[in-house]
Amino acid sequence: MFMLKFIVRNMFRHKLRSILTVVGVAVAVLAFGLLRTLVGLWYSGAEHASATRLVTRNAISLIFPLPVSYLDRIRGVPGVTQVSYGNWFGGIYIDEKHFFANYAVQPASYLDLYPEFRLSPKERSDFLMDRKGCIVGSKLAKTYGWKVGDIVTLKGTIYPGNWEMVVRGVYHGAEKTTEERILLFHWDYLNETLKKSVARRADQVGFYMVGVKKPELAPDVALTIDGIFKNSLAETLTETEKAFHMSFVSMTEAIMVAIQIVSYMVIAIIMVVAANTMAMTARERTGEYATLKTLGFKAGHLGVLIFGESVAISLFGGVLGAVGTFPAALWIETQLAQFFPYFSVSRETITLEVLAALLVGVISGIFPTWRGATIKVAEGLRRIG
Incomplete structure (x- = not known):
């Protein structure tokens, strides 16, 4: 002392x-x-990725698309429980300073694969029924003061033009680590517009999200999917969601x-x-x-x-x-x-x-x-x- x-x-x-x-x-x-x-x-993002979700993309690069016709063949692989698909849209809001992640997705299956995106039953139903509808994360909605019923216009960069959509829901993350600054809208809205304007870019997706029954099945499912499309015009690379995120982090x-x-x-x-x-x-x-x-x-x-x-x-x-x-x-x-x-x-x-x-x-x-x-x-x- x-x-x-x-x-x-x-x-x-x-x-x-x-x-x-x-x-x-x-x-x-x-x-x-x-x-x-x-x-x-x-x-x-990689640490909190789901062990039961896989990402299938073009084997050359993520910027190259895959045919939407791959959907049924992937869905038929043993061990697969759910398949969704989408495109990175890359639109900007107002100007380049107001950039956030936005995807065109197949809404029903995508929300099934991401239960951490919490929506009320009414908001989910309204979103699924409105082809020009979208859902946004709560933090994104707070940033721009959006509420259900507002019209949001994104300026396309990858897909030129002004894309109007109606906010049909504001989702909240199931956990604090869930990203709440994302906008999701209907892939059909994107695809139908492309069929009228640039037909050669229609019926193509940027990625497939694949749900598997158990994490230990992921390696075999990935090998099977890539084996199906081996030597095709658009070969695939399938990896876990964590590996997919890590590929960006490594850059x-x-x-x-x-x-x-x-x-x-x-x-x-x-x-x-x-x-x-x-x-x-x-x-x-x-x-x-x-x-x-x-x-x-x-x-x-x-x-x-x-x-x-x-x-x-x-x-x-x-x-x-x-x-x-x-x-x-x-x-x-x-x-x-x-x-x-x-x-x-x-x-x-x-x-x-x-x-x-x-x-x-x-x-x-x-x-x-x-x-x-x-x-x-x-x-x-x-x-x-």
């Missing part, structure tokens, strides 16, 4: 220096936690690696700053340490004082940074909802923040502790300043 009181008193002997060090550690830990959360969110993996490196560099920088602070503190107190030795304090006692002060300052800053992560994440989730479906800080991230602060305290305290514990009495008493 005596040593603990001594450590606490020493922490705030030079108040400004200690406060600045604590704030520096807190900011570094906060930045570390937010960057790690950002990286985790980048992979969250930006270098950026994610860079962000992770930056998060570790932030900790390394504050570690150097904290080490310099502790070294300065130990140097200023050399005479005191020598005096304590003359009073009977052992090298171990001095080591505990110096090392304990370093760890205590870092942990104090680390706890402040970890606590501050939650309001910071809430602010990001509120202000940048357009880009992040949610911004939730995990327990693992908080644990890593505290461990990072502890690491800063341990490493920054090693040299000053060794220096103070091994100082000779005569040498220490000769030093001034």
